[in-house]
Amino acid sequence: MATEVDPFLTQWHRAVTAKDLDALHGLLAEDVSLGPPPYWGRLEGRDLVHHLLGLIIETIDAFTYHREWQHGPELALEFTGHVGEVELQGIDLISLDDQSKVRRLDVLIRPAQAVDALREIVAPKMQSYFADRSKGAA
């Protein structure tokens, strides 16, 4: 199947700005990987990436997309928002696979203070998620 960028973008915008996490799940490839703002290491796999993305989207208020760039299946989507009082500007760098699902996503955010504010809220929730997963596996 050929990658179809425009339908993907419409669905992605809708899922993110409506915080519709079920719809977001359907847009991720099973082997998706995420490069998060605070860490160099990548997160791998749809359930894990979906969970972290959901926490990020829930934590950033007034999430709004601005400039967008497309080059084949490679996308760059600029957004703004805020975490508490801290304003932020970010970009999603997205690679789509041939099913028009996200196979690679890097999220870059400035300023550093916003990354810190985001991490303070999201990191403990990710720790709970990992703890619950390991209990489920035991």
Added chain:
Amino acid sequence: MATEVDPFLTQWHRAVTAKDLDALHGLLAEDVSLGPPPYWGRLEGRDLVHHLLGLIIETIDAFTYHREWQHGPELALEFTGHVGEVELQGIDLISLDDQSKVRRLDVLIRPAQAVDALREIVAPKMQSYFADRSKGAA
């Protein structure tokens, strides 16, 4: 004059990867503004922005451009490099004016550790620059 993106890109790549700060100066509009990775506030004016950009370019080793996006005079340029041992991925979001000069530039970098490493080296040099400027003005 119409914005000419391709000649700009050729010159920008050359100036940045060769660390040619004179050539870089010629690519900036007089009223250019820069949104730096660690701070929300913008730096305004060619000499100031040029000085900070020069310090950033000198501090990031193995500066390499990767994916690039164009949409009219709006550009997104992905790069990688490292500060000491800390690897980084960044993006230049560039708006060109009708003279094909940079009128707005935002630099986003991940991970947070790389922004910290960059700031540790660049911030004291910027302080010296401001101190010298205020001496010159006295």
